[in-house]
Amino acid sequence: MPRILCLHGHGTSGSIFKTQTASFRSKLPSYTFDFPSAPFPSKPSPGIESIFPDIPTYTWYPEPTPSALRAAHAWVRQYARENGPFDAVMCFSQGCSLIGSMALYHARDRHNGIIDVDVEPLPFHSAIFICGGVPLWALEDLGLPVPERAHALSKTTGTLLTSTAGKITLFARDVSQIQRGVGLWDGNGAHLLHDPDPAARPARSDVFGLDYTSFPEWARITIPTVHVYGAKDPRWPAGIQLAEFCADRSELDHGGGHDIPRSTWVAEGIAGLVVGVVARSWEGESERTRGHGVVDGAREG
Template identity: 40%
Template sequence: MRRSDRDAHDATATFRKLLPDTYEFDFVNGPFSDGPAAGIDLFHPPPYYKLYEQLTLESLQQGYKWLLAYINENGPYDAVMCFSQGCSMASSLLLYNQSLYPNSPPLFKAAIFICGGVPLDVLASLGVEVTAEARDLDRSSKVALQQQASTEAILRNGRERWGSGLNDYSTYQTEGFDKRGMVFGIDVARIPRQMKIQIPTVHVYGAKDPRFPASVTMAQFCDETVRRTFDHGGGHEIPRKRDVSETIAELVEWCVLMATEGE
């Protein structure tokens, strides 16, 4: 959110170096200028961009139009890889596209989501019951993220800022969600299979990220037979530790292999 292609390039560099040379990446700036996301100005100078002006259905629609035009002009793309705000845009676009055009080919063959979720208003518009618990957690986690990712928090606490002030989800059991029922205020057991994103997906999130619930919830809207998840153990970030980078690279390769199998 409110980043630039330079930031995305640098943040993913460690695990991208471990991928085959045949992989090509196109880092895209959003169409709208903005101020920096919390703490980003410490590491990257302006300009900063965003994919939509506000997190409303109308603003998202404008973002979809821009993204679809970009894909038509510069694509096609085999996969989409996104972080934070990009996950909101890509996941909701995939869900809407599948709902409106169930017999059409998907926009992408695979998707890699990192530290992001699908907007609750999008789920509600698709007929999902969004409880007050889900709304409250969504609001409080966004506030906590702004506090923990702020410049002040970085300078004061460094990496220790993650996990302070909100739950640490490191002991949260993320397996078997599909059959459990209520998960962070959403009854995932009632999600129809035809609503779920059918392409292979990878979901990378951190147990110390205040937005952990959003990431985990979004994974439940993807077909579990072609879905992989990974908790990198950190916050709202892409850790550059060797073991984390190796795991993410392996998951990206798995996702692409699943998407291109039989071609």
């Protein structure tokens, strides 16, 4: 039975993430999902208090610093040691920042000989990223070049995300503000900094300010990954940036915003990708095991 560790976004909680993912998880009855809450209390993210009133909310790192981020990585490892093993990790928004950066730091440390990947592998074999990217300040700490243009684009998309999500509170206070047939994420239009048409995918030399052709070879996430994002999400560019780091990826654009739609086609689509990524991770693990002289769980004699 596949086991998946589930890491929520900033200003929410494990129980909230469990509710947010209920639609597609219902398509995976044989899977086990573990929903811990982050260790640090925080204010709820914009709009969350209107949807989930009176539920405590948390964050994975209380300040955007490399030391706080590495401490969060250590927390995940310890949780996995005590509650795993896990076949995959599934994350949303800040949870993606946590796991995406964890995988990149692991790759850098392995390349530099700081860790032995056979002794200290990642505590999961695949990852499902939903509406999230990797913090640019973490990339800089890793020694990767991040032009000022990338920072400017990230700041603009972050501001638009916050202002749009904050409308949930306005709508909750005054339902007359809701326009029939117009969704929360429909009003941004020309304010979005991206074209979600697959044919308009940016070249790797300029993915919203990041030049992947200039990055060192080690700067890759090699475990199988799934990337779920929404065409109307202001932070769509960050999701594409994270996807470009991943060597073995599947992607789904659900067409919505910074959320997880509950429609049948989205639920079935995500569920299918989860099944596929876990299967790919098992295949990869089997190949690595054979490479170490293990056959059907026993050492070759």
